[in-house]
Amino acid sequence: MPVNQLFSRDSDNFRPSAIRAFARLINDPNIISFAGGVPSPETFPAEMLAEIAAEIIRERKAVALQYGPTRGLPGLREQIARICAGRGFTASPDDIIVTTGSQQALDLIAHTFLDPGDVVLVELPTYIGATASFLARSADLAGVAQDEDGLNPRSLREVATQLIREGRRVKMLYTIPNFQNPSGRLMTQARRPEIVALALELGFLIIEDDPYGELVYTNQADTTPLRAHDAENVLYLGSFSKILAPGLRCGFLVAGQAIGRKLEIAKEAADLCSGMLDQSIVEEFCRRGALPAQIERVRSFYRGKRNLTIQALERHFGGRASWTSALGGLFTMVTLNGAIDTASRIAVAIERGVAYVPGGPFFVDGSGANTMRLTFAKETDDRLREGIARLADLFNEETS
Ligand SMILES: Cc1ncc(COP(=O)(O)O)c(C=O)c1O
Numbered sequence: 180m181p182v183n184q185l186f187s188r189d190s191d192n193f194r195p196s197a198i199r200a201f202a203r204l205i206n207d208p209n210i211i212s213f214a215g216g217v218p219s220p221e222t223f224p225a226e227m228l229a230e231i232a233a234e235i236i237r238e239r240k241a242v243a244l245q246y247g248p249t250r251g252l253p254g255l256r257e258q259i260a261r262i263c264a265g266r267g268f269t270a271s272p273d274d275i276i277v278t279t280g281s282q283q284a285l286d287l288i289a290h291t292f293l294d295p296g297d298v299v300l301v302e303l304p305t306y307i308g309a310t311a312s313f314l315a316r317s318a319d320l321a322g323v324a325q326d327e328d329g330l331n332p333r334s335l336r337e338v339a340t341q342l343i344r345e346g347r348r349v350k351m352l353y354t355i356p357n358f359q360n361p362s363g364r365l366m367t368q369a370r371r372p373e374i375v376a377l378a379l380e381l382g383f384l385i386i387e388d389d390p391y392g393e394l395v396y397t398n399q400a401d402t403t404p405l406r407a408h409d410a411e412n413v414l415y416l417g418s419f420s421k422i423l424a425p426g427l428r429c430g431f432l433v434a435g436q437a438i439g440r441k442l443e444i445a446k447e448a449a450d451l452c453s454g455m456l457d458q459s460i461v462e463e464f465c466r467r468g469a470l471p472a473q474i475e476r477v478r479s480f481y482r483g484k485r486n487l488t489i490q491a492l493e494r495h496f497g498g499r500a501s502w503t504s505a506l507g508g509l510f511t512m513v514t515l516n517g518a519i520d521t522a523s524r525i526a527v528a529i530e531r532g533v534a535y536v537p538g539g540p541f542f543v544d545g546s547g548a549n550t551m552r553l554t555f556a557k558e559t560d561d562r563l564r565e566g567i568a569r570l571a572d573l574f575n576e577e578t579s
Contacts, residue, residue, distance in 0.1 A: 188295070188317065189315055189316060189317050192314045192315055192316075192317050193311075193314070193315055194307075194311050194314055196307055196311060209532055210532050210533065210534050211532060211558055211562045211563075211565060211566035212534045212558065212566075213534060213536075213551075213553035213554055213555070213557075213558075213566060213570075214535055214536045214552075215536075215554060215556075215557060216360060216361075216552075216554050216556070217425065217557070218420070218421055218425060218477075218509070218556055219481075219556050222476065222477045222480050222481075223423075224423070224424075224464075224476075227464065228424070228460060228464070231460050231463045231467075232460055234463075235459045235460060236456070239459060242455060242459060243455050243456045243459040243460075244456065245455060246451060246452055246455070247452045249276075249446050249447050249451065249452050250276045250277065251275070251276060251277025251431070251452070251458055252277070252455070252458045253272065254462045254466070255458050255461060255462035256272035256273075256277065256431075257272050258462055259272070259275050259417070259431050260274075261465075262465075266393075266402070266404060267404065267407045268403075268404055268407040268410070268415070269410070270406075270415075270433045273436070273439075274433050274434060274435065274436070274439060275432070275433055276432050276434070276439060276442055276446065277429065277430070277431050277453055277458055278430045278431060278432055278453060279428045279429075279430070279450065279453045279454070280418060280420060280425070280429070280430040281388060281390055281417065281418040281420070281430035281431075281432070282308055282312070282430070283430065283446075283449070283450075284430055284431070284432040285308065285309050285312040285313075285388070285416070286312045286315075287432075287446055288386055288414060288432075288442065289312040289315065289316045289318070290445050290449075291438075291441050291442055292350050292351060293313060293317075293318045293350060294316075295316070295317035295318070296317065296318070296319060296348070297316075297318050297319070297348045297349075297350045298318065298319050298342055298347050298348060298350065299318050299319070299320055299321070299351050299352075299353055300321050300323050300335065300338060300339060300351070300353065300383070301320050301321070301322060301323065301352075301543055302323055302353075302354060302355070303322040303323060303325060303542050303546065303547070304325075304362055304538060304542045304547055305322075305353065305361075305541060305543065306359075306361070306541075307541060309353050309386075309388065310543060313353070318350075321349075321543070322338070322542065323338050323352070325359075325362065325364060327503075328364075328366065328367040328369075328370060329356060329359070329364050329365060329366025329367060329370060330354055330370065332374055335352065335377055336381075339352075339377075339381050339383070340381065343381065349382075351383050351384040351386050352378055352384070352385050352386070353386045354366070354374070354385060354386070354387055354388070355387075355388045355389070355391070356371065356389070356402075356404070356405060357389055357402045357404075357508070358391040358392070358394060358395070358506070358507035358509075359391075360390075360391070360508070360509070360510060361510050361512055361536070361538065361541045361552040362503050362510070362512045363503040363504070363505035363507075363509075364503050365400055365506060365507065368401045368403060371404075371405045371407075371408055372408045374405065375405050375408040375409045375412065375413065378412055378413075379409065379412055384412055384413075384414060385405060385412060385413045385414070386414050386416065387406055387413050387414065388416045389404055389415065389416060389417055389418075390416075390420060390421050391421060391509065392404070393421075393422050393474050393477075393478075394421055394477060394478060394481060394507050394509065395478065395506065395507040396478060396481065396482040396485055396486075396506055396507055399506070400507055402507070406433065410435065411435050414432060414434045415433040415434075416430065416432050417430060418430040418431075419461055421477075421509070422470070422473065422474050422477055423461065423464065427454075427457045427460060427461055428454060428457055429453070429454075429457050429458060429461045481509065481555065483560070484555040484556070484560065484563060485505055485511075485555050487560055487563055487564065488511065488555040488563055488567065489505065489511065491564050491567035491568070492511070492513065492567060494567075495567050495571035496513065496567075496570075499515065499516055499571075499574070500513050500514060500516055501514050501516075502514070509555070510553065510555075511552075511553050511555070512538060512550055512552050512553070513550065513552075513553060514550045515550070515551075515574055516549075517549065518548075519549045520537075520548040521535070521537040521539070521548065521550065521551040522537035522539055524573060524574070525537060528569075528573055531572070531573060532569065533566050533569040533570055533573070535551040535552065535570065536552040537550075538550025538552055
């Protein structure tokens, strides 16, 4: 029997990532890359991690090199509970499950809640890794509009009520309120309780994904999570990837007891437990009190790059495009004036030594062709300036 007759129905809905396809390009030194979305290795506290890793492997091998609890190391869960308190909401260590990056939390949630045809509400645009997890369970995705203040509650009500009226099962809203990937937007605090109340009224969960909330470059940004407004209906996802190092694959989810228990069993089936060496290292890093200074370092590393990128955009794209202010996180999203398809220009861009991610794949409704996601995480200051100038030349003819 041909092997493709053996694949599951869900596997028809597996989607390769449109962003990872660009990963090859971002390591070519001849290309100035605004593509990819990975943190700069310069922010990784390698020396301290090396020292902690050596100590842990020698002295705590019975924990760090052994299988461990599915929910994660108790000491790390206590540290995470403190991190949550610092972000403005209460989580008991018993409410926390350590995951293999927050990506695993997305997959476990999708597996646990979604049947084929269930609807997940997502922001326009949204993170492709999350939509891949939802699609892999054969869910349908419905887009909700954003504006400068983040997810628009009026659009949320309209889209959700229409679907419910049509008899669709709207299971959850997936949102990235703090410095969203890909748009870089921050949802205002005024909107957060309204969105939480709406989800309760219409009967769906909120999946709050918050890997960028600590990467904040201004005093004016209030990143208090939606979870602070409701501990039952909001599942909170955090990650050490952007504040420490993604190779540690250490993320976490916060959920109440009933949901947490289901997710824990799903995780047992997925991997028994996440890496104990990774968790031991992160726990020790936090226990030494090193995280706040690390976060400060990460912020100051990106703050300058963000400022420089926005200035270069003003200089080269003023009047020809708009872009999000990216007061935190790793991305700004540029919308070009006019009907330009950024995907159609990528091959020429690469010939000219500059790369970006076309915005279209981030929009589940097929819009966004004239947008592109730029990350300021990777390049040196000079190359960031030069790269924006090259992009401006590239789009010059169409936008002027
Ligand atoms: C919004 C969002 N969620 C989740 C992830 C996955 O992160 P992790 O490394 O914690 O799995 C990313 C990674 O870029 C992301 O941008």
